[in-house]
Amino acid sequence: MPTPKTPKGEATRARILEAAADLLIAGNGLNIDDLLGATSTSKGQLFHYFPGGKDELRRAAAERHIARMAEVDAPATLATWPDWENWVGQILRRHEQQQRDDICEVAALAGRALDTDRVTRDLVGGMYEQWAGQLRNQLTDMQRDGLLRADAPVTELASALLAALQGGAVIDKATGSHHHLEHALRQALVLLRTYAL
Template identity: 35%
Template sequence: MRTLTRKGAATRQRILEGAAALIREHGVAATTLDDVLSETATSKSQLFHYFPGGREELLLAVARFEAGRVLEDQRPQLDDLSSWPAWDAWRDKVVDRYRRQGRLCPLNSVTSHLGDRTPGAQAVVTELMRRWQAEIATGVRRMQDAGQIGQGLDPDRTAAAILAGIQGGVLIQMSTGRTTHLEASLDQSLAYLKDSARQVCDRR
C-alpha cells in the first residue's frame, strides 16, 4: 500500500470503518458504494482514490479490518493466559464477543461474498486462524511451564482443537442465534486442560 499522509490515512480509515459498520448492520448484499459514500460523507473520487479497485478492494479491506477485530475483542484476556482464572476470563470474553455480534458474522459474510474472485480474501481468514491458534498455544505453553498442564499435550494441536471448537460453536450460533454450543465447546476444552493439570498434581 502506498504511503498516505496523516489526513489521507484518517480519511481512508473513516471510509473503511463506515463500510464495516454498514455491513455489520445490513449485510454485504444490501450495502452499496452509494451507502458508504452517504454514511461517511465521502465523495466518489475520494473513495476510488483510496480504494482504486472499487467495491471489491473496499470489501477486502473490510475483511482485514474485521479479522483484526476478532482478536482485539478478546484482549487483554487473550494476551495473558497464564492462570486458570485468566483462561476462565478469556472464555467469558469470547462468549460475550459472539453473543454481542449476533447471527451475522461480518467477516464470514464478506469473505463468502468475495469468494475466489478476489486474491487474498481467503488468505485473510487463514492468517487470522494462524495468529489466533498461535496465541492460544502460547497460553498452553505458559501453563505447561508453570506445571499446570501436562507436558504430554502438544500446544499447537491443543490450540487447534480449541479453535476448531470455537469456530464450530460460532457456525451453529449463526444458524440458531444461541451461544449454547460455543459455551459447551469452551467449557469442555477448559475442563480437558484442567484435568490434565490434575493429572500433573497426582503424579507429584
C-alpha cells in the same frame, strides 16, 4: 495505497474503511452507493484512498475485520487456569449482549473464509493460523511453568479451542441461541483441564 497526508485525510480513509468492514461482515457485499451514503464521501474521495477500486477496498476491509478480531478476541496472557476461565467468560458475556441480528465478528469471519477472492481467503486463513499459534504458545508456556502436563498435545488443544469458539459463534448466530458457544467453550476447557498438573 496512498498514505493520507493530513489528519483529516486519515480520518476520512479510516471512516471509509470502518464502514466497508461493517458492510462486509454484515454479508451485504460492498455496494459502493451504500458505502458512500454511510460515510458522506464522494466517489472521487473513495478512489483517492483506494485507487484499486472495489477489489482493493474489499481486501482492505477484510484486513480491518481481521484486525478487529485481534483487538477483541485474541488472547492476551493466558498463564493460569483463572486466566482461561476469565477469557472464556469475557467472550461469553460479549456474545450474550448481542441480539441475533447484531453483527458478530467471529461468526462473520467464517463467511470470509469461503470468500471467492483468493487474497481475502488467504488473509482469513493467516488470521486463523496466527490465532491458533497464539493459543498454542500460551499452552506451551503453561507446560514450561508446570501447570500443564508435558504430554499435553498443545497444537491439537489450541485447534480445539479455536474451533469451539468459531463454530459455536456461527451456530448461535444461526439459531438465535446463546448456548452452543458456551457449551463448546466450556467443554474445550474441560478437555484442557484433563492435562492439568
